[in-house]
Amino acid sequence: MKLGPKAAAAALVLSASLALTGCGGAANSGSAAGAATSLSLGTVQDVRSWDPAQAHVGHVLQPYQAVYDTLILREPDGTLSPMLATAWKYNAGNTKLTLDLRTDVTFSDGAKFDAEAAKANMDHFKKANGPQMAQLASVRDVTVVDADTIDVNLTAPDPALEYFLSQAAGLMGSPKALGTEGIKTEPVGSGPYVMDKAASVKDSQTVFSARKDYWNKDLQKYQKLTFKVLTDLTARTNALVSGQVDATILDPKNGKQAEGAKMKLAANEVDWQGLLLLDREGAKNPALANVKVRQAINYAFDRKTILDQVMLGQGTPTSQPFGKASGAWTEELENYYTYDPAKARQLLKEAGFEKGVTLEIPSVPGFETQISVITQQLADVGITLKVGAALTNTYTADIAAQKFTTIFFSLFQGQPTVAIDQIVSTKALYNPFKNATPELEAKIAAVRNGGADAGKLAQEVNRYVVEQAWFAPLFRVNQMYYHNSKVNVTPQIQQAVPSIYNYSPAK
Amino acid sequence: MIRFIAKRLGSGLVVLFVVSALTFFLLYVSSGSIARNILGDQATAEQVALKEHELGLDQPLVVRYFSWVADALSGNLGASWFTSEPVANSLATRIPVTMTMVFAAMILIAVCAALIGVVAAVKRGWVDRVVQVGAIIGDSIPGFVIGVILVTLLAIQLGLFPATSTISPEAGPEAWVYSMSLPVIALLVNGVTGGAQQIRSAVIKQLERDYVRTLRSRGIGEREILFRHVLRSAAPAGLTVLSLQLIGMLGGVVIIEQIFALPGMGPLAVAATGQSDLPVVMGVVMYTVVVVIVVNLLVDIFNGWLNPKVRVS
Numbered sequence: 125m126k127l128g129p130k131a132a133a134a135a136l137v138l139s140a141s142l143a144l145t146g147c148g149g150a151a152n153s154g155s156a157a158g159a160a161t162s163l164s165l166g167t168v169q170d171v172r173s174w175d176p177a178q179a180h181v182g183h184v185l186q187p188y189q190a191v192y193d194t195l196i197l198r199e200p201d202g203t204l205s206p207m208l209a210t211a212w213k214y215n216a217g218n219t220k221l222t223l224d225l226r227t228d229v230t231f232s233d234g235a236k237f238d239a240e241a242a243k244a245n246m247d248h249f250k251k252a253n254g255p256q257m258a259q260l261a262s263v264r265d266v267t268v269v270d271a272d273t274i275d276v277n278l279t280a281p282d283p284a285l286e287y288f289l290s291q292a293a294g295l296m297g298s299p300k301a302l303g304t305e306g307i308k309t310e311p312v313g314s315g316p317y318v319m320d321k322a323a324s325v326k327d328s329q330t331v332f333s334a335r336k337d338y339w340n341k342d343l344q345k346y347q348k349l350t351f352k353v354l355t356d357l358t359a360r361t362n363a364l365v366s367g368q369v370d371a372t373i374l375d376p377k378n379g380k381q382a383e384g385a386k387m388k389l390a391a392n393e394v395d396w397q398g399l400l401l402l403d404r405e406g407a408k409n410p411a412l413a414n415v416k417v418r419q420a421i422n423y424a425f426d427r428k429t430i431l432d433q434v435m436l437g438q439g440t441p442t443s444q445p446f447g448k449a450s451g452a453w454t455e456e457l458e459n460y461y462t463y464d465p466a467k468a469r470q471l472l473k474e475a476g477f478e479k480g481v482t483l484e485i486p487s488v489p490g491f492e493t494q495i496s497v498i499t500q501q502l503a504d505v506g507i508t509l510k511v512g513a514a515l516t517n518t519y520t521a522d523i524a525a526q527k528f529t530t531i532f533f534s535l536f537q538g539q540p541t542v543a544i545d546q547i548v549s550t551k552a553l554y555n556p557f558k559n560a561t562p563e564l565e566a567k568i569a570a571v572r573n574g575g576a577d578a579g580k581l582a583q584e585v586n587r588y589v590v591e592q593a594w595f596a597p598l599f600r601v602n603q604m605y606y607h608n609s610k611v612n613v614t615p616q617i618q619q620a621v622p623s624i625y626n627y628s629p630a631k
Numbered sequence: 632m633i634r635f636i637a638k639r640l641g642s643g644l645v646v647l648f649v650v651s652a653l654t655f656f657l658l659y660v661s662s663g664s665i666a667r668n669i670l671g672d673q674a675t676a677e678q679v680a681l682k683e684h685e686l687g688l689d690q691p692l693v694v695r696y697f698s699w700v701a702d703a704l705s706g707n708l709g710a711s712w713f714t715s716e717p718v719a720n721s722l723a724t725r726i727p728v729t730m731t732m733v734f735a736a737m738i739l740i741a742v743c744a745a746l747i748g749v750v751a752a753v754k755r756g757w758v759d760r761v762v763q764v765g766a767i768i769g770d771s772i773p774g775f776v777i778g779v780i781l782v783t784l785l786a787i788q789l790g791l792f793p794a795t796s797t798i799s800p801e802a803g804p805e806a807w808v809y810s811m812s813l814p815v816i817a818l819l820v821n822g823v824t825g826g827a828q829q830i831r832s833a834v835i836k837q838l839e840r841d842y843v844r845t846l847r848s849r850g851i852g853e854r855e856i857l858f859r860h861v862l863r864s865a866a867p868a869g870l871t872v873l874s875l876q877l878i879g880m881l882g883g884v885v886i887i888e889q890i891f892a893l894p895g896m897g898p899l900a901v902a903a904t905g906q907s908d909l910p911v912v913m914g915v916v917m918y919t920v921v922v923v924i925v926v927n928l929l930v931d932i933f934n935g936w937l938n939p940k941v942r943v944s
Contacts, residue, residue: 169902172714180671253681258673308715325799326716326724328894354795355898356889358779362794363892366787517907520672521664546672553672 161347163611163627166354166363166372170327174311174319175302176245176295177252182394182536183373183621185291187351190332190624191232192313194294195223195242196286200626202449202617204286207340208237208296208314212289218281218575223289225272229339231298231314239268244299246276249292258545259284259293283571283578284541316344316624327353345628364606371607373621376436379604387606390622391438392615395534396445397494398597399485400547403529404559409483412529416475418593421483422461423468424505425498431599434493438602444586445547445595447537449617451579452586460590468505480506485530487514494598495532526556534601538618540571540582548589564588632935639931643924647917651703654916655696658909665907669713686712699913708917709910711903718914721899726918728798729888729895733880736815740822741873747823748830748869752838753857762827769824775886778817782890785813795892814891818883822876826869833868837861867934874930878923 171187172178179188197207209223229237243266250260262282267275278285288294301312311319317332324330332349352369354360361378363369365385374382379389401421406413427441443460446452472478483502487495499509515522515531522528535554537543547554549568567584574581589595603620607613614626666682667674674682683689687698702709708718751762786794796810837843838861846856881896888897896915903911 253670253678253685255669255671256673257670257678258675261675323799325894326721327898328796328892329799331799352795352892353894354892355902356892359795359890359892362782362787366790366794368793368795368797517668517905518664520667524667551675 161629162350163346163348163371163629164350164352164369165621165627166360166369167351167621168353168355168360168373170353171330173308175252175254175307176292176297176311176313177249177257177302178254178308179292179295180255181291182619185619186621186624187330188292188295188311189315190317190349190351191311191315191319192295192297193229193315194290195225195296196290196294197625198287198290198616198623200614200616200622204290207290207294208242209289212286214575218283218573219278221276221278221285222269223274223276225274226339227272229314231300231312232318232335233298233300233312235298235300237296237314238271239274241299242266242274242296243268244302245296246293248297248302254292256292259288259291281573281575282541283574283576284539287539287542314339316340317349329353343625349624364608367608370611371605371613371627374604374606376438376602376604379438379606380436382606387608388613390605390607390613390615391602392605392617392620393440393448393537393600394603394618394620395536396442396447396597396600397491397534398445398532398595398599399498400531400533400535400554400595401529401593402523402531402554403526403557404592404594405557407526407557409529411475411477411481412483414475414477415592416471417477417481418596419461420468420471420475420481420505421502421507422593422596423464423471424502424507425461425596425598426463426501427598428463430494430497430501434497435599435601438604439599441599442597444590445535445537445597446540446543446582446586447600447618450537450540450543450582452540452543452582454583454586457586457590461593461596465505472506478506480508482508482510483530484510484512484528485532486512486519486528488532489514491532491534498532498598520553523556524553528556536618537600540579540585544568544571544582544585548585548594559594632932635935636928636932639928643928646924647920650916650920651700651913652696654913655699655909656692658907658912659692665712665909668906699910703913703917708914711911712908713906718910721911722896722914722918725894725896725899728893729884729897732811732814732818732887732893732895733877733884735811736818736822736880737873737877739815740819740826740876741869743819743823744826744830744873745869747827749834749857749862751827751831752834759831762831766824766828769820772820774817774821774883775890777820778814778887778890781813781817796894798894810891810893814887814893817887817890818880821883822880826872826876829872830865830869833865834861837864840864863937866937870930870933874926877926881919881922 167186168183176188176192179185193208195207195209196212197205199205208226208229210226211224213222214220223242225239225242226237231237235241246260246263246266250257250263262278262280262285264277264279267277269275276285296314297307298312301307310321316335316338318335320331320333330351334344334347338344352363354363354372357375357378360372361374361381364372364382364387383389399421401412401418403409403412404418411417422443431437431439431441442458444453444457472481485495495511499511502509523531535547538546544552546552549555550558550560564585567588571578571581571585605613605615605621610630612628612630613622616622616626666679666686666688670678670682687695699709710717711721747762751759782794786792792809792813797806798810843856843861846860884895885897885900888895889901896918899911900915903915
């Protein structure tokens with residue numbers, strides 16, 4: 125064996141050629157450059173499965189919209205418009221929703237959309253045990269009335285159902301493909317685009333091309349649509365600033381860099397951040413059973429300063445957990461708890477906790493700064509925050525198992541019943557101690573049976589949980605969605621990223 | 632030699648088995664809440680129970696492990712709990728991305744480190760001092776910091792390279808090379824400086840040995856002494872360093888792939904571990920262990936070939 129000069133020379137040539145080809149040209153091969161009819165979006169994660177029953181909501185809904193139409197279209201401001209369903213109506217008791225369907229729509233595999241197809245999709249969604257299966261939990265069954273009409277029969281009124289039919293539960297896949305292995309990796313829908321499987325790379329990018337003869341040209345604004353998976357925040361910023369993607373979601377700090385590169389902001393409040401005081405009957409921490417203690421916690425926070433320091437002012441201080449677009453939001457609850465440390469101390473004294481209160485909360489990755497600031501502000505009024513081990517991926521199970529009496533978190537602000545079932549009702553994950561009072565139960569029941577008035581009725585639920593200080597909200601957070609000047613973007617209510625229909629080429 | 636290889640392969644298989652069992656049982660601790668994580672915040676207890684049954688989580692742990700082993704032995708690594716994508720498919724599309732990057736970096740490290748190390752050892756003086764200082768600086772800057780600097784400078788400021796990967800079948804080989812250049816450079820800086828330092832020491836050690844003096848006294852030229860004798864004797868040390876670097880690189884590559892959004896093993900490992908997606912984590916771990924075993928085996932064989940004494944020991 126001789127490690128002679130030949131071997132070394134070969135290695136050198138190989139490495140040099142690698143280096144040379146790497147430095148040979150100056151062209152930026154970014155796919156977004158050029159044609160105005162292509163759109164490239166940076167997303168935070170790839171689609172888990174293209175089976176529509178495995179679809180998710182919020183920013184994860186976007187890629188499904190490229191290939192699947194929904195029964196109902198949700199406009200940027202939250203109003204519901206016809207899509208595959210042209211009209212819908214409840215019966216008098218709000219227990220049966222009748223939908224009229226389009227008759228001129230086909231799926232990309234040639235199958236026809238009709239009442240049978242809609243029923244097949246909803247039946248599949250109900251039994252596929254996907255992440256949003258709860259959306260059809262109130263649906264007892266779906267019956268075909270005629271070729272273009274279905275009845276959705278409910279076990280109990282569900283004011284969120286129409287909204288759900290504009291989300292995951294409303295996505296319609298080809299009945300021929302539902303339940304097959306193929307649809308998991310290659311979607312088959314009636315949507316404005318079809319997946320270009322050859323150009324797509326799992327966990328890197330998914331490419332779509334416009335579908336010929338799509339029934340609604342108004343919703344199909346691009347010839348080519350690319351979702352580029354960019355998990356890392358810095359990578360998303362770099363891709364946007366260098367022109368590899370036309371739009372993506374950032375955070376306030378990285379947003380500054382994007383603004384420096386002349387990117388435009390389409391901000392939108394979607395989540396709220398703050399404390400969830402879960403143990404309201406004092407099962408594990410007796411202090412939390414006293415409403416004055418919970419109110420004292422609320423008075424301890426200088427919300428505006430925290431927002432300015434931690435989120436660079438990107439958001440709105442608030443005392444209420446329900447979002448502006450939910451209908452449950454009211455102006456009077458917005459500043460219900462002002463910054464008043466003296467009052468906080470007074471309330472603790474009245475509650476018999478003048479010697480102090482100790483709260484234990486888990487550390488939450490990504491929220492370390494917020495937690496350290498509120499630890500300080502609570503300490504100022506005599507409340508000790510003991511920050512424990514970090515939340516892990518078992519946190520939902522741990523919360524359900526009543527492991528935490530208090531948590532700091534960021535939560536989605538959805539439709540009134542969605543929000544109630546997320547944080548207030550006894551079936552809510554974020555009400556693990558199942559706190560309830562007859563008064564609150566009556567208010568929740570009124571919302572469920574309220575039909576079109578559900579949002580307004582939910583204001584009562586909101587007022588109750590604010591007055592009873594079930595939570596200590598700090599602020600609603602701006603979702604920092606940035607885009608370049610080649611594209612117009614309209615923010616979508618209650619979504620961190622817009623629906624795909626909200627993009628259009630800039631003139 | 633065959634016995635030697637067989638022995639090494641045998642111990643490799645034992646390692647593979649032990650690591651697989653350890654990983655499987657350690658992940659069990661968090662797998663209790665997997666079903667809820669898959670189904671999300673709104674899932675009911677019945678849904679969670681149904682999902683657990685679907686995934687086989689209601690079976691005893693030992694039964695689950697041995698059924699995994701049985702499947703793995705027949706080449707079936709299962710499917711992701713979250714995406715249903717077969718693990719073998721996930722690995723097949725990601726391993727080439729990672730391995731291309733690692734091997735390109737390794738080749739460049741080997742060549743550059745050898746050149747710099749030998750020059751430093753032979754010339755000594757200021758060249759040597761520069762190399763030594765460079766090694767300290769190079770070692771102290773993590774690869775991902777270099778990556779961030781490279782992106783800011785070469786991709787965003789100068790626009791010479793894409794800021795994140797443009798790897799796709801339609802983009803062609805040129806885009807591939809463009810995409811790989813910055814990550815490879817980010818990966819190799821530590822390796823070159825560290826490797827050069829080790830090779831320098833090994834060459835100096837050989838140059839100070841008696842046989843070199845004997846060769847010199849016989850009037851054999853410096854160049855011949857260096858290339859024919861010294862480098863051959865110093866090679867095992869260099870190879871060992873390279874193999875350690877390659878193994879260490881498997882960790883560094885995870886962060887580099889995140890920064891450059893490369894669809895390699897890194898993001899897969901991070902996502903799967905974060906979600907406790909057991910079948911995928913097992914696949915990633917098996918891949919890593921196999922790479923480590925193969926690299927060590929190759930180095931052992933190579934060293935054994937160069938130096939028969941190793942085979943006996």
